[in-house]
Amino acid sequence: xxxxxxxxxxxxxxxxxxxxxxxxxxxxxxxxxxxxxxxxxxxxxxxxxxxxxxxxxxxxxxxxxxxxxxxxxxxxxxxxxxxxxxxxxxxxxxxxxxxxxxxxxxxxxxxxxxxxxxxxxxxxxxxxxxxxxxxxxxxxxxxxxxxxxxxxxxxxxxxxxxxxxxxxxxxxxxxxxxxxxxxxx
Amino acid sequence: xxxxxxxxxxxxxxxxxxxxxxxxxxxxxxxxxxxxxxxxxxxxxxxxxxxxxxxxxxxxxxxxxxxxxxxxxxxxxxxxxxxxxxxxxxxxxxxxxxxxxxxxxxxxxxxxxxxxxxxxxxxxxxxxxxxxxxxxxxxxxxxxxxxxxxxxxxxxxxxxxxxxxxxxxxxxxxxxxxxxxxxxx
DNA sequence: GTCTATATTCCGATAGAC
DNA sequence: GTCTATCGGAATATAGAC
Numbered sequence: 505x506x507x508x509x510x511x512x513x514x515x516x517x518x519x520x521x522x523x524x525x526x527x528x529x530x531x532x533x534x535x536x537x538x539x540x541x542x543x544x545x546x547x548x549x550x551x552x553x554x555x556x557x558x559x560x561x562x563x564x565x566x567x568x569x570x571x572x573x574x575x576x577x578x579x580x581x582x583x584x585x586x587x588x589x590x591x592x593x594x595x596x597x598x599x600x601x602x603x604x605x606x607x608x609x610x611x612x613x614x615x616x617x618x619x620x621x622x623x624x625x626x627x628x629x630x631x632x633x634x635x636x637x638x639x640x641x642x643x644x645x646x647x648x649x650x651x652x653x654x655x656x657x658x659x660x661x662x663x664x665x666x667x668x669x670x671x672x673x674x675x676x677x678x679x680x681x682x683x684x685x686x687x688x689x
Numbered sequence: 690x691x692x693x694x695x696x697x698x699x700x701x702x703x704x705x706x707x708x709x710x711x712x713x714x715x716x717x718x719x720x721x722x723x724x725x726x727x728x729x730x731x732x733x734x735x736x737x738x739x740x741x742x743x744x745x746x747x748x749x750x751x752x753x754x755x756x757x758x759x760x761x762x763x764x765x766x767x768x769x770x771x772x773x774x775x776x777x778x779x780x781x782x783x784x785x786x787x788x789x790x791x792x793x794x795x796x797x798x799x800x801x802x803x804x805x806x807x808x809x810x811x812x813x814x815x816x817x818x819x820x821x822x823x824x825x826x827x828x829x830x831x832x833x834x835x836x837x838x839x840x841x842x843x844x845x846x847x848x849x850x851x852x853x854x855x856x857x858x859x860x861x862x863x864x865x866x867x868x869x870x871x872x873x874x
Numbered sequence: 875g876t877c878t879a880t881a882t883t884c885c886g887a888t889a890g891a892c
Numbered sequence: 893g894t895c896t897a898t899c900g901g902a903a904t905a906t907a908g909a910c
Contacts, residue, residue, distance in 0.1 A: 523795065528793070530884075540894065542885090542886085543887090543896080547894070602852065606852060606854050611713050628856070653867075655852070656867060659844065663844035666788050667787065667791060667840070671809060725877090726877060728906085729877075732875060732876070
């Protein structure tokens with residue numbers, strides 16, 4: 505519970521990054537809600553790149569813990585949990601961190617880019633293994649290339665968090681349900 | 690050919706919006722390459738929102754002409770052309786305009802948002818009709834809901850222009866090819 | 875339609891006290 | 893670890909001449 509200022513800044517920065525974009529929020533947007541001064545934020549993260557790096561790192565850590573916790577569940581349930589996670593992103597009016605980093609890609613320093621790449625590869629590999637396992641168990645329909653299937657699932661679900669800002673809530677549910685249906689045997 | 694300054698600004702603005710994001714480029718980024726002053730850009734587009742609006746409008750116009758030109762082609766070829774179009778986006782290191790507008794959504798004024806919504810709906814409906822037609826002709830596999838199929842195709846292809854900035858070129862081709870294969874009978 | 879010049883505001887970032 | 897104070901720069905935008 506006892507969350508440090510540093511952690512609060514990361515959380516708020518992550519929210520702002522995914523709601524508004526990396527170049528759309530300022531140190532003031534972080535310091536005001538936390539009722540500290542912008543200099544205090546700079547103490548924890550001297551530059552905005554440092555904050556971006558910490559956000560990327562945080563996502564890696566969280567996903568790592570998530571995948572460990574999921575390891576014992578069967579593929580279908582793992583995928584359901586994954587899709588539900590994206591549903592909660594959608595409900596909070598944010599977009600997925602991968603798409604957020606991708607559209608702001610050329611605003612990110614090399615260290616941040618590397619961290620984002622490592623995180624993204626973690627997710628893709630986790631999904632790929634999940635799909636392979638589901639196929640081996642006969643739960644999922646066989647597809648030619650499991651990484652490609654993983655990429656398509658990831659793409660369509662993270663893009664949906666973006667697209668439904670423009671269209672409507674219903675479209676998110678449509679896509680989410682369809683992903684599971686299409687894969688199930 | 691003879692493209693006016695106004696048109697050049699729109700083109701350049703569109704490039705910058707999709708390469709860097711709406712909040713990442715400035716009037717100077719537009720005026721410098723065109724070798725005019727920032728005030729000259731303001732003459733054509735008093736505020737940045739006016740420029741964003743014109744960019745959205747331009748996409749509507751272009752897509753309208755595109756869909757007219759495609760009308761006589763058969764569904765499979767229409768989809769191929771559509772996917773190739775996204776391939777060219779990927780090669781130019783930009784992302785799709787829908788995702789770019791979506792991630793910068795809360796930086797856009799109401800007029801711009803409405804224009805983006807109209808454009809996006811045009812694309813989705815065009816894709817939905819294409820899919821329905823392809824099914825009717827027996828070219829495409831039947832799916833339960835054609836709008837959902839359209840959403841998934843659109844999502845996965847426009848997200849791919851983002852995702853491959855993080856992973857690799859190959860992943861784009863994988864997804865692109867797979868979309869067509871999955872739909873074909 | 876483009877220019878010079880400038881107003882204004884905001885941003886990221888730092889120095890130095892507490 | 894947080895503060896006050898401030899710097900330097902860049903951004904959007906406008907006024908008015910040509």
